[in-house]
Amino acid sequence: MVARVDGLRRFGYLLTGDWHRAEDAVQTALTKLYVVWTRASKLNTEAYVRRILVNVVNEDRRRAWFRRERVSQALPEPPPAASADAGAVRLTVLSALARLPTRQRAVVVLRFWEDRSVEQTAEILRCSPGTVKSQSARGLEKLRGLLEEVESTRAEGVVA
Template sequence: MPPHWEQEYVEFVTAALPRMRRLAYLLCGDAHRADDLVQQTFTTLYVHWPRIRTVAHLDGYARATLVRFFQSEKRRPWSKRVRLTEAPPEPLPRLGPDVEERTVLRAALDRLPRRQRAVLVLRFLCDMPVAEVAEVLGCAPGTVKSQSFHGLAALRRLLDDQPGLDERPGPVVGDAGRHPSGRR
């Protein structure tokens, strides 16, 4: 690869790394797995850099690549068999005012199907519009809306089943725009 192309790649990775790590963590909920996803994404981009370096929306291309790796991760048979330790390590405690609520929300999010989780993370945590999420996931905008609806409904059910959460007044994730009668 010519040196100026390699320099372009290094500049892109340096700028995109924090955003990609955040997205990967939001998708999988584990810092180590998130780093693996980001590394896999950037390695793929490097291998194909001569062809993709001129893509109009390189950030979107990289994001879509990362999401596809996340979605296909569990389909690989080795991912269920390989363990470096007998049990996964205990997650590090998070500091902050709503640690318990974030932990419960993270656990509920982890129980959603991968596609719904990806849609909810991209739509509500990364604040991406429906059309952009559809482009990243390679599906129709209607699919994104449907997955959002079903994902939020499943998330509400999972959170309703959690004992000990405060019954504070205020919106639940995804209640924005909901009519008081429950209709949209």
């Protein structure tokens, strides 16, 4: 657990977009793993705990008390000048990633952020490789659209 917890936290953050919620989700996932350890230790525990983590995040989103902030079109201040700052790019990608549907986000994070194969991703999410491929394609297409939307908004803000 000690060797894997940092990777699980990063994965949880990419699924939730919030370090505190990610930490809670990882703790819950590890607790659930502990409860079924005798059965889970015979399986691929890495894939098993990541699947538990995806399920925990999904359950968390379904709860009535969870409310997401709504983004408005009006910006409170003009966007900063376009720059190649890696931090700004990272924040832009993370905010676009947070707007993907949960299943697509999980596939995109596993495939491209964690550099997992189609088969590994399918095993973690307990779905077919074809589902991983289609969700990857749809997720990347939507992510590109979201990033283009952000760029066009920035360009309008800079021109205005």
